Amino acid sequence: MAAPNKSSVKIAPGAVVCDECELIGDITIGARTVIHPKARIIAEAGPVIIGEFNIIEELVHITNRFPDGAEGKKNSQVMVIGNNNVFEVGAQIESTKVGDHNVIESKAFVGPQVELTSGCIIGAACHVTTGEKLPENTVIYGAKCHRRIQRERPPAQNLQIDFLTKILPNYHYLKKVSKAQSPPK
Amino acid sequence: MATFMDVNLVRYLCTCGKRLPPCRLYLCRHCLKLRCADCVQHEVDSPYCPNCLENMPASEAKLKKNRCSNCFDCPICGHTLMTRATSQMVPSSEDPSKSTPKKMYYMACSFCRWTTRDGGLADQSTSNGGWKDEENPEAKRINTLLESYRSIAQREKAEKERKKYVKRRSHAGFQDRYGLTSVAMKWKIQPAMSNLSVKETEKVPPAPELVSPVEDFDPLPSEIFSDIVQLDKVTYLSHRLNAPEFQPPATKDLRPVHKHLLVRRSLRCRECDHNLSKPDFNPLSIKFKIQLIALNHIPEIRIMAPATFSVNKETVVTFTLSNPSVYSTVVKLLPIEGDTDLDYMTAKVDLPKSDLVLALHDDTAVYDDGTKAQQEFKDDPRVVVFRRANKLGFAAKVTPFCKEGEVKVSFMMKHEFRNTAAAIQSEDKEPKLEWLEHRIFINLGRIQL
Numbered sequence: 089m090a091a092p093n094k095s096s097v098k099i100a101p102g103a104v105v106c107d108e109c110e111l112i113g114d115i116t117i118g119a120r121t122v123i124h125p126k127a128r129i130i131a132e133a134g135p136v137i138i139g140e141f142n143i144i145e146e147l148v149h150i151t152n153r154f155p156d157g158a159e160g161k162k163n164s165q166v167m168v169i170g171n172n173n174v175f176e177v178g179a180q181i182e183s184t185k186v187g188d189h190n191v192i193e194s195k196a197f198v199g200p201q202v203e204l205t206s207g208c209i210i211g212a213a214c215h216v217t218t219g220e221k222l223p224e225n226t227v228i229y230g231a232k233c234h235r236r237i238q239r240e241r242p243p244a245q246n247l248q249i250d251f252l253t254k255i256l257p258n259y260h261y262l263k264k265v266s267k268a269q270s271p272p273k
Numbered sequence: 274m275a276t277f278m279d280v281n282l283v284r285y286l287c288t289c290g291k292r293l294p295p296c297r298l299y300l301c302r303h304c305l306k307l308r309c310a311d312c313v314q315h316e317v318d319s320p321y322c323p324n325c326l327e328n329m330p331a332s333e334a335k336l337k338k339n340r341c342s343n344c345f346d347c348p349i350c351g352h353t354l355m356t357r358a359t360s361q362m363v364p365s366s367e368d369p370s371k372s373t374p375k376k377m378y379y380m381a382c383s384f385c386r387w388t389t390r391d392g393g394l395a396d397q398s399t400s401n402g403g404w405k406d407e408e409n410p411e412a413k414r415i416n417t418l419l420e421s422y423r424s425i426a427q428r429e430k431a432e433k434e435r436k437k438y439v440k441r442r443s444h445a446g447f448q449d450r451y452g453l454t455s456v457a458m459k460w461k462i463q464p465a466m467s468n469l470s471v472k473e474t475e476k477v478p479p480a481p482e483l484v485s486p487v488e489d490f491d492p493l494p495s496e497i498f499s500d501i502v503q504l505d506k507v508t509y510l511s512h513r514l515n516a517p518e519f520q521p522p523a524t525k526d527l528r529p530v531h532k533h534l535l536v537r538r539s540l541r542c543r544e545c546d547h548n549l550s551k552p553d554f555n556p557l558s559i560k561f562k563i564q565l566i567a568l569n570h571i572p573e574i575r576i577m578a579p580a581t582f583s584v585n586k587e588t589v590v591t592f593t594l595s596n597p598s599v600y601s602t603v604v605k606l607l608p609i610e611g612d613t614d615l616d617y618m619t620a621k622v623d624l625p626k627s628d629l630v631l632a633l634h635d636d637t638a639v640y641d642d643g644t645k646a647q648q649e650f651k652d653d654p655r656v657v658v659f660r661r662a663n664k665l666g667f668a669a670k671v672t673p674f675c676k677e678g679e680v681k682v683s684f685m686m687k688h689e690f691r692n693t694a695a696a697i698q699s700e701d702k703e704p705k706l707e708w709l710e711h712r713i714f715i716n717l718g719r720i721q722l
Contacts (some may be wrong), residue, residue, distance in 0.1 A: 227386045230385070
């Protein structure tokens, strides 16, 4: 077995990533994204690309898991997470494509076959595992995972991001921003 | 004393025949019997809104159709709607070219994320009000019907009264015997008759026009079969029935529903007409004026630890017995003879033969370090497992005689009860001692195969 790969994490300037979070694998974090302590992002089966203005709270597990039967193939699938998403406490995301402006509430589980477009709200403790692409502005709520479509996407969390960017460094150590890479020739 | 909401393993028999845990039973102090919420009389104390806790007299509630005027429910999931504020740029009144931020309010459900904007309602500028109720489209017709029937009812009532007095007047002796009452009768009859005479000259109010039955309507459009059904745009039946006046078939027409009022009620024993439970009038307070829950007066039996059972094998089960009253009690456990109803008894239980003495419930015992000399009790160590303050643990041997299913035992518990209610009424200082008997049903779990 090859030596465990060195964690290559690229953190864009402006992002606030607490030191106590676990980042394993090839992870790219966009600008103005806030990652709370005790979050876990594990890029097992391939790189994880996280966009801008996201909020990833405590105990969130973003895992790019190996699909069944394809164990061992590194870099087989890329997990892309868009902008302006909110991952509330305890959420577990294994889906490979997450769009923009989604809200995944506390302790929700999003399986690997699901594809979230934009504006979706996965309610608290809802387990969504069906293999489908959720239409825009879907709200999944309740113990039986009822669905409905909203008229407009959930409100943006820019105020919260500003607040966290100011407060988190006062109480936590942050991971260092990686130097800007030279553009490939 | 804490109880578990869903754990109904130890149940007491109520006088109406139901078996309920002691937290759901009431003890009537005067007839000394257990009552449950179903066999007592419920009386309405006052309606209140569960969200804003606004108290209102019953007459006002009737006017408002038992709904709160300020609080709303989500039409989709039924949760309470919260008011949220957004800042909108509105052209200011002084200078139309500049725009100032203005706070606009909308309501949103925190569970299903429905907002008033989803229903097409514009944001309001005040935080607490402004959400207008839509008028019932049939309101006019209903009002005309009500008015005409009200006038008919009045006329019928007057006719009935007139007939009554006409009959009495025919008894010639009646008037002469009671001189004074005849004068009173004349006074009574005169105004009634005068009303009637006015009414008779008035023309009969016109009956409301009948609605002609619909006989012809357009056939079903063929688009119904070819159009794609958009399920998220169609309301559920429960959504429609929440607003019976409008019954909107489309989700974009759903409006917030006024919150339904709840009722603060007091319970009364049917046999002796005494109050069993009377809560405080203020909906904010959880205190009771009268609280006669069985848990506070009757010794409570609880299963201490789970045990495994097998057919025809004797297993020792420990139960705890605790005394909630301020007097010490003596408890006798008696088996039930001759009852082999398999529904309630699937095991034989060997109960302690001796009386169990329980100390009184002392609130100050919490603060004791244990140095205070406790009352000496002579306990048989095979029967009494432990003793602490007002609690006692006793062991019983259970032998299930069914091969599979749940192990259920049933026995009678007799205990001393000092009736504090009767003592207040009589002149004696000592409350009278009574023996109360209850039948107890315990579900101990499944038989392990």
